[in-house]
Amino acid sequence: MKTKKHRGSFVLRFMVFGFSVAVGLLAFWLLGYIVRDIDRVQGPNYSQMLEEGLPQELQDERQTLAAQLLDLKQQIASTERRRQLTGQTTRDSQQTINQLLELKRNADENATSLSDEQKLALTDSLQLFLANQSQTQTLNAELSNLNDQLDDVERQQRENEEAITRVSRPIADEYEELAEQHQWKLAAYKLALLIPLLLVCGWLFVRHAGGTYAMLVYALSGAVAARVLLVMHDHFPAIYFKYILILLSLAIATGVLVRLLRLIAKPSRDWLLRQYREAYAHFFCPICDYPIQRGPLKFAVWTRRSLKKRTPVTVDGDAATFDQPYTCPCCETTLFHACKKCGGVRHSLLPACEKCGAGSVLEQEAATGSQD
Structure with a gap:
């Protein structure tokens, strides 16, 4: 005689479903931590490869040009500030001279003359104005010279960068190759851990599908399968992952269809x-x-x-008839x-x-x- 299966109360079934989801999420979480620990395996270091592969004279030249460029920019900024201050002083002196000349014009019209202090102030303002004009010209020449030097250093820096780019291109190609090998190595480590777990879950799925521990097996199998797909998505090229996902989905759909056809032909x-x-x-x-x-x-x-909308039929007489x-x-x-x-x-x-x-x-x- 076949053993009867008890479904249990709604609360019990709900708790089983909830804890099955919790087991699946926790297993997925745990596998995620393990996968991230595998990612800590050190791969190729591009900065180190570049430092070891570049000629030392190019590296020294790049550092020297960078220092010169920074120093020239600071000198240009300082000279520009001095030129602005000198220009402000020149404008103030010009304003003072204009006021004194206006006073002298009024004095000439009134047949009077400026005082000694006003004459001295006019003379000092003229000397200061001429000195500021001369200093402004000197600063402009200095600023032009610094800009020429800046252009020359920037040109040398571009040439240096072009030389470094030519020399570093083989290093970059080697780094990309090593990085790709490292990604495949990480994928191999992760799949070496996950594939056996997936096979065990598959075996448990076949053995216990529909059984007492079916929900537990479903939760663990789903967590492992999801983590395997994520690892393949992270490490496999898109063109490979696309075909793998399609073939895997085709295999699953074919298996389900075969099972349904068998169920129709020979139902349990x-x-x-x-x-x-x-x-x-x-x-x-x-x-x-x-x-x-x-x-x-x-x-x-x-x-x-229409059966759901039909009202119950009243039975009159003996039901045995x-x-x-x-x-x-x-x-x-x-x-x-x-x-x-x-x-x-x-x-x-x-x-x-x-x-x-x-x-x-x-x-x-x-x-x-x-x-x-």
Whole structure:
């Protein structure tokens, strides 16, 4: 006799589902930490390779030119500030001279003369203005000279960078090759850990699918499979990962389709029992889906959609007159027959009689065969 499966209460099923999701997430999290630890394996260092491969004279020249460039920029900034201050002083002196000349013009018109202090101030302002003009010209010349030097250093720096680029191109190619090899090495380390786990999960999935620990197996298998896909996505080139993902999806879809076709051709007992139970509950033949028109529904017509809207039929008289053996008129399948133990009418395709609990003939033969 087959052992009955207990579904449990809604709360218990909800807790099982919740903890299964938690186990899957924690396993995915744990595998993520392990994968990140593998990523700590040191790969090629481009800066170190560049420092070792570049000629020392080019490196020294680059540092020298960078220092000269910085010094020239500072000198230009300082000279520019001095020129601005000198220009401001020149403008102030010019304004003072204009005011003194205006006073002298008024004095000439009035037949008077400037005081000695005003004459001295005018003379000093003129000397200061001329000195500032001379200093401005000197600063402009110095600034022009510094800009010429800056242009020359920048030209030398560009030539140096071009020379370094020519020399470093083979180093960059070597680094890219080593970096690609390092990525493949990391992928090999990670897959060497994950592929055995995936195979174990696959074996458990085949052995325990639909069993007591099915939810646990599903959670762990999903976590490992998701982590394997992420590792492949991170390390495999896009063109390879695209084909791998398509082939993997094709294999999974083909496996599911083959399983469904086998299930249709040779359905399991549980699958048939579920199909029969649902068909009987909706008053349809489990074999051909023809309406079961017996008892109060003898002359009724309905579909699966209209059945939910139909009001219950009131049964008048003895119910035994409606509970009679019944054969589907469409596929000739016996759907209700008299029980051999109690004589009551029972469902032919369900395992037990609803009146006495006796099993079907197939159940009894299976039990007898197991005892032998």
